[in-house]
Amino acid sequence: MTIETALIMLAAGFLAGALNAAAGGGSFVTIPAMVFVGLPSVAANASSTVALLPGTLTSAWAWRHDYKTLQGIPLSTLLLISLAGGLGGALLLLATPQRAFDGVLPWLLLTGTLAFALGRPLGAALRRKVRIGRGPVLAAQIMLSVYAGYFGGGVGIMMMAVWGMLGEIDIKAMSALRTLLVSAANLVAVLCFVVAGPIWWPETLAMLVAAIGGGYAGARLASRMPDRVLRGFVILFSTVMTAVFFWRAWR
Structure with missing residues (x-):
């Protein structure tokens, strides 16, 4: 790994960690950065998941006192679905040919960007008009867990939008x-990636260390900067990256 690559990984990791702590959307930074320095897109996706995992686990621990069942659906059921779905998504990623993933990556970025930009207002609108049962929610949770293991951009917002259609649920409990x-889902995907070996470790470890520092800075930043500003930056950045990857795929 060259000095220039290391600096890019450190900068991208720090920014991604800060964004994840403050508003979400860190993978919109890490995956393009890794592709930019020369990682194949499948390896970049897997390596990005590994690099950002400590931050998500830390956040999960911080929320540990706020976990609740989802309208009577046991937490153990949701965890099993997430673990199985994350494994399925990771295996699907590893089975995807490199050329095919290069073609689908822009569409995944677009899906994540739209989910991030429209998930909250769309979820609020659906909650006012739609109520669904536990069966459809569990089916959606399976698909979203697979998506989380495969790519995952915007998946948290997608989950909250689906859960909101069950009825009134405390936003703090949903966030936790x-x-x-x-x-x-990310943890089991990472274990799968580590065993299968598509991780580029020097780049991943540099990004991982920087993301930890960025997570701390992002938490401090979030307390000072309006949420709409942070989200606006993520949406703008992810839109630009999506456009770049569409251009790259069609060039």
Whole structure:
């Protein structure tokens, strides 16, 4: 790893850690940064998940006193779904040919960007008009857990939008549960990636260390900067990255 690559990894990791702590969307920084320095897109996706895992686990621990069942759905059921879905998504990623993933990556970035930008208002609008049962929620949770293990951009917001259609649920409880379940899916995906070996360790470790520092800075930043400003930055950045990767795929 060159000095220039190390500096890019450190900067991207710090920014991603800060964004995840403050507003979310860190993977919109880490994956493009790793592709930019030369990692294949599948390895970049897997390595990014590894680099950001400590931050998500720390957040899950911080929320540990706020976990609740989801409208009577046992927490153990949701955890098992997340673990199984994360494993399925990771295996699906490893089975995806590099060329095919290069083609699908821009669409994944677009999906994550739209979920991040529209998830909250869309979820609020759906809650006013739609109520669904536990069966559809569990089915959606399975699909979202697979998505989390495969790519994961915007998955936390997607989960909260789906859960909101069950009825009125405390936003704090949903935030805690989202953090736990995304962390569970990411954890099993990381174990799968480590065993399978698509991780580029020097770049990953540099980004991981920087992301820890960025997470602390992001938590401090979030207490001082309006949420709409932070979210606006993530949406703008992810939109630009999505456009760049569409151009790269079609060039």
